[in-house]
Amino acid sequence: MRVEIRDIRKYFGSVKANDGITLTLEEGHIYGVLGENGAGKSTLMKILSGYQPPDSGEILLNGQPHTFDSPLSALKNGVGMLYQDPHDIPPFSIVDNFLLGRDKRLRLNYRAAESELKELSSKYGFALDIQAHVDSLSLGERQQLELVRLLAGGAEVLILDEPTTGISAEQKDVLFNSMRKLAREEGKILLLVSHKLEEVQELCDHAFILRRGKYVGEMEIPCPNEKLVEMMFGQVPPRSERPTFELGDPMLELRDVNISTYRLSVKNLNLSVRAGEIFGLAGLEGSGQRLLIQACAGLVRPESGQIILDGQDITSWSYHKTRAVNVAYVAAGRLEEGLVASLSLTEHVVLAQRETDFFVDWAASGQDAQSRIEHYQIVGRPDSTAEELSGGNQQRLLFGLLWNKLKLILLEHPTRGLDVRSTNYIWNLLYQRRQDGTAIIFISPDLDEIIERSDRIAVFSGGVMSRIVDAKTTSVKEIGHMIGGQL
Amino acid sequence: MNDSELILILASIILQAAPLMIAVCGETITERVGVVNLSLDGTMLMSAMTGFVVSLKTDSVWLGFLAGAAVGALFALIIAFGTIRLRQSQVAVGFVLTLLGDDLSAFLGQNFTHIPGPVVKFMPIPVLKDIPILGPLFFNHDMVVYFAFALVGLTWWWLFRTQPGLHLRGTGERPEAAFARGVNVNRVRYLYTLIGGALVGIAGAAYSLNVKIGWAEGHTRGLGWIALAIVIFGGWSPIRGAFGAILFGATKALATVLQRIFPEVSVVAFNSIPWLLMILVLLIVSSESTERIIAFLPRPLQRPLRHLLRAAPPMALGKIFGGK
Numbered sequence: 001m002r003v004e005i006r007d008i009r010k011y012f013g014s015v016k017a018n019d020g021i022t023l024t025l026e027e028g029h030i031y032g033v034l035g036e037n038g039a040g041k042s043t044l045m046k047i048l049s050g051y052q053p054p055d056s057g058e059i060l061l062n063g064q065p066h067t068f069d070s071p072l073s074a075l076k077n078g079v080g081m082l083y084q085d086p087h088d089i090p091p092f093s094i095v096d097n098f099l100l101g102r103d104k105r106l107r108l109n110y111r112a113a114e115s116e117l118k119e120l121s122s123k124y125g126f127a128l129d130i131q132a133h134v135d136s137l138s139l140g141e142r143q144q145l146e147l148v149r150l151l152a153g154g155a156e157v158l159i160l161d162e163p164t165t166g167i168s169a170e171q172k173d174v175l176f177n178s179m180r181k182l183a184r185e186e187g188k189i190l191l192l193v194s195h196k197l198e199e200v201q202e203l204c205d206h207a208f209i210l211r212r213g214k215y216v217g218e219m220e221i222p223c224p225n226e227k228l229v230e231m232m233f234g235q236v237p238p239r240s241e242r243p244t245f246e247l248g249d250p251m252l253e254l255r256d257v258n259i260s261t262y263r264l265s266v267k268n269l270n271l272s273v274r275a276g277e278i279f280g281l282a283g284l285e286g287s288g289q290r291l292l293i294q295a296c297a298g299l300v301r302p303e304s305g306q307i308i309l310d311g312q313d314i315t316s317w318s319y320h321k322t323r324a325v326n327v328a329y330v331a332a333g334r335l336e337e338g339l340v341a342s343l344s345l346t347e348h349v350v351l352a353q354r355e356t357d358f359f360v361d362w363a364a365s366g367q368d369a370q371s372r373i374e375h376y377q378i379v380g381r382p383d384s385t386a387e388e389l390s391g392g393n394q395q396r397l398l399f400g401l402l403w404n405k406l407k408l409i410l411l412e413h414p415t416r417g418l419d420v421r422s423t424n425y426i427w428n429l430l431y432q433r434r435q436d437g438t439a440i441i442f443i444s445p446d447l448d449e450i451i452e453r454s455d456r457i458a459v460f461s462g463g464v465m466s467r468i469v470d471a472k473t474t475s476v477k478e479i480g481h482m483i484g485g486q487l
Numbered sequence: 488m489n490d491s492e493l494i495l496i497l498a499s500i501i502l503q504a505a506p507l508m509i510a511v512c513g514e515t516i517t518e519r520v521g522v523v524n525l526s527l528d529g530t531m532l533m534s535a536m537t538g539f540v541v542s543l544k545t546d547s548v549w550l551g552f553l554a555g556a557a558v559g560a561l562f563a564l565i566i567a568f569g570t571i572r573l574r575q576s577q578v579a580v581g582f583v584l585t586l587l588g589d590d591l592s593a594f595l596g597q598n599f600t601h602i603p604g605p606v607v608k609f610m611p612i613p614v615l616k617d618i619p620i621l622g623p624l625f626f627n628h629d630m631v632v633y634f635a636f637a638l639v640g641l642t643w644w645w646l647f648r649t650q651p652g653l654h655l656r657g658t659g660e661r662p663e664a665a666f667a668r669g670v671n672v673n674r675v676r677y678l679y680t681l682i683g684g685a686l687v688g689i690a691g692a693a694y695s696l697n698v699k700i701g702w703a704e705g706h707t708r709g710l711g712w713i714a715l716a717i718v719i720f721g722g723w724s725p726i727r728g729a730f731g732a733i734l735f736g737a738t739k740a741l742a743t744v745l746q747r748i749f750p751e752v753s754v755v756a757f758n759s760i761p762w763l764l765m766i767l768v769l770l771i772v773s774s775e776s777t778e779r780i781i782a783f784l785p786r787p788l789q790r791p792l793r794h795l796l797r798a799a800p801p802m803a804l805g806k807i808f809g810g811k
Contacts, residue, residue, distance in 0.1 A: 020586060070666070087668075089656075089661045089665070090661070090802070091801075091802060100657045101668025102668075106650060108650060
């Protein structure tokens with residue numbers, strides 16, 4: 001199969017997501033598609049996989065032009081895409097999930113489907129428990145299931161969108177091996193969409209670089225990282241300076257803390273975080289790091305042990321009580337847990353006030369909102385609702401609502417979905433907070449972020465907290481192995 | 488009370504539960520595809536009235552059922568159009584239709600109250616009806632009861648053993664993913680909302696033509712809400728839902744018996760027994776302690792039991808699909 005993408009254009013209002021992109025893909029190759037947030041990678045891949053139509057341009061398969069009106073029609077023509085959030089159906093059994101949309105026969109043939117599933121998954125080294133339900137699988141396993149489904153559906157071209165985000169080091173190896181096998185032995189075309197250069201260097205033999213909706217060039221891989229970065233950003237972006245900071249006395253101490261829910265129990269947490277320190281927690285989702293943060297925030301009651309904040313025992317305090325002693329918790333779900341979607345910025349400011357009167361002084365609050373909008377550079381007005389803001393601006397608003405002089409900030413995925421500029425902005429805000437002696441604990445699935453931003457790091461795996469490592473001396477590889485359970 | 492009396496009581500419980508089983512099946516289908524038809528109570532009143540009046544005028548119960556189905560489908564069409572096309576809240580549209588059905592049925596049916604009309608023919612199945620216990624319980628009835636049981640089986644088979652059933656469930660769980668697999672989400676939602684509504688309409692007609700024959704204002708009032716509750720109780724499974732409908736009928740019969748034994752206690756107290764029981768069962772089935780108890784059982788038993796007790800609402804229930 002040979003794929004030609006010719007002059008693809010896709011505009012969203014005034015935003016040119018794809019502005020005349022032309023690429024040619026030959027069989028047996030693994031291509032990297034590189035670009036920063038908003039470069040147009042995802043849009044192009046969604047067009048190629050039939051999820052959305054282009055405004056203009058055409059796609060040629062073996063020289064024949066094709067238009068895909070749905071992902072299914074793309075798959076029927078041999079193009080399948082694995083989304084970052086796999087398009088599976090969590091409450092389904094694995095076999096049901098595999099069978100949905102498989103063919104047009106009325107009766108489901110479970111026996112045939114099961115043997116096909118087993119055969120394909122063992123062929124590519126995937127270990128799937130066929131009797132399970134999708135929602136009991138890890139993200140890595142869900143990807144494997146989705147890959148098997150696409151292959152069974154006849155995919156000759158496979159697009160993988162940021163496939164290594166949130167999966168373990170072992171699962172990544174399995175995935176990469178299967179990708180190599182698919183390309184080298186079976187002559188399929190693979191496209192790896194990623195912003196992680198190391199992965200592209202490790203796996204791909206060719207890379208296309210997009211910037212602001214345009215094709216800016218391609219490179220044979222391996223090649224020097226600097227060249228790729230230069231093409232991605234136009235010029236090498238200044239790496240945000242991480243100011244050195246003199247740490248203070250211990251601010252938060254956990255002594256033999258045990259937390260247990262019926263899903264997971266975390267045992268024997270011992271930790272001391274100093275004033276002004278940034279402490280990163282890595283690990284797959286649901287490994288226990290969130291429980292630690294929630295216990296400190298007063299959202300989960302520990303079974304035993306002590307949590308000491310600045311000399312005060314706050315074990316088993318409620319959320320509102322911990323909040324009153326200057327602990328702030330910024331949840332991952334911005335619109336779900338952090339903000340109220342349909343309330344305006346001014347109303348958020350009122351909600352976040354430390355002392356509240358019965359009557360609201362709207363004029364003063366509106367001015368307050370306006371000054372925060374300016375200070376935190378939020379693109380919005382005092383009367384815009386939270387849901388009207390972009391993700392980056394929602395995050396700025398969340399930070400803009402935090403009180404001054406906090407003792408402890410607990411963060412989940414502080415920069416999820418944000419581009420480089422917003423990410424740097426958010427971290428600069430956090431660095432400034434350290435001047436007040438604030439201790440910061442954050443969770444992130446992005447290992448680079450963990451290593452770059454933290455002073456010290458701990459990794460959670462299956463409810464166990466690892467030894468604590470120094471961010472200056474560790475590596476992504478070391479953390480990756482710890483996430484995989486080699487604590 | 489002797490054995491044959493008990494069997495008679497049980498048989499009458501099944502007879503009375505049949506319309507509820509049909510309505511529960513219909514709503515289960517609708518909710519499985521991701522749409523809440525909250526108008527059930529109004530729909531059933533309208534279809535009970537229409538079914539009775541049409542069969543009275545035409546002297547054909549079959550035309551009565553057909554009319555009931557048409558009314559149910561019409562109400563469902565309004566729900567579907569309002570929520571899928573116009574993207575309005577399913578709760579709001581459903582509620583308004585409930586109120587509408589209640590009043591409209593009272594108005595349109597006012598000249599037909601408390602008069603006799605045609606009845607569904609009693610139709611015992613030869614040979615099968617003579618099986619001890621099971622015969623009188625299940626095969627000594629009429630078409631409505633047989634239809635209810637066949638419908639439950641068919642619905643289960645359709646949902647869990649066919650490709651269109653997968654499309655249906657996938658649409659209710661995660662429409663984006665179903666779309667990616669080639670499912671025309673909105674068309675599927677229209678289709679099954681209409682089918683579900685038609686079944687609810689048949690249930691309404693079945694009540695006025697077979698259980699409490701005739702029409703009066705508010706004839707089936709409350710039945711629709713009961714059906715909605717049983718759908719949840721049944722964990723969106725037609726078989727568990729049917730079981731719930733029969734159990735509901737049984738507890739009501741039990742309440743009647745208890746009332747005879749304790750005449751001094753208020754009727755209202757006994758009438759609340761089914762609800763208390765339902766809340767209790769829901770609490771037991773969906774609590775974390777159940778998961779803990781399961782964890783103690785031998786491994787081979789754990790999975791089937793979890794599977795059996797799996798009772799989460801469809802993930803996209805009540806949500807509007809933003810895509811095509």
